Amino acid sequence: MTQMTTVDAVMRTLADPTRRAVFERIVSSDEITVVDLTRGSGVTQGAISQHLKSLKQAGLVAERPEGRNVFYRAEPKGLAPLVDWMGDYAVFWRERFANLRTLLKEIDP
Amino acid sequence: MTQMTTVDAVMRTLADPTRRAVFERIVSSDEITVVDLTRGSGVTQGAISQHLKSLKQAGLVAERPEGRNVFYRAEPKGLAPLVDWMGDYAVFWRERFANLRTLLKEIDP
């Protein structure tokens, strides 16, 4: 129920190619500002800010203001609902999912 | 690149709550007809057929016509691009973040 809403938010947020590209770029970077994200994005700064707002509301990114800059970073927990959803509903591709779980387990210190 | 298009298709297809519910129901069933899917879906039969078309084009379901019925079933490989996409970013996290305990706890309780 509550979780389904979360899955819905994550799915909807990552469905847009531009917004997903922004997210991927944030993940690839350690921390990145809005101007840097705007560079080479193909859209205006305002659009980027809107996408960041969506990503933040979905719990996929977090922000750290510093002076007049705002640094964004990826929020690892944000994708958890997506993993859970796949665990619940995808019955047949257990092998691949098991591999992902194994990979994530290896990271566990 | 080619795969990114696939991820895009899967994400976009599963983003809609109604269509995702249809997919979930197909996964839960072994095989299921359009009328059965329409039952309790809250939308018309035409809408269901449209969603099924999207799901089929995204490679998430397959069909088996039998008489005037058409049985739909889940396509195992359909979610693979999504799993792979997440796997890629799990690797990124592995390199960049030391602590993923929270995520792991949610995934594997």
Added chain:
DNA sequence: CTAATGCATTAGTCAACGCTAATTTATCGA
């Protein structure tokens, strides 16, 4: 044969969405 059932498709409607341009607020440098 005729009526009914299962499904796909189409046109049309309405709301949601992504984008731009412009404005606003806040902060930094000269």
Added chain:
DNA sequence: TCGATAAATTAGCGTTGACTAATGCATTAG
């Protein structure tokens, strides 16, 4: 202090997308 930069926000616009209602096309039942 003043101009420039960073970021968020808003209104407005065009597009996409989900839905209904209606139609068409098979197939089955009576």
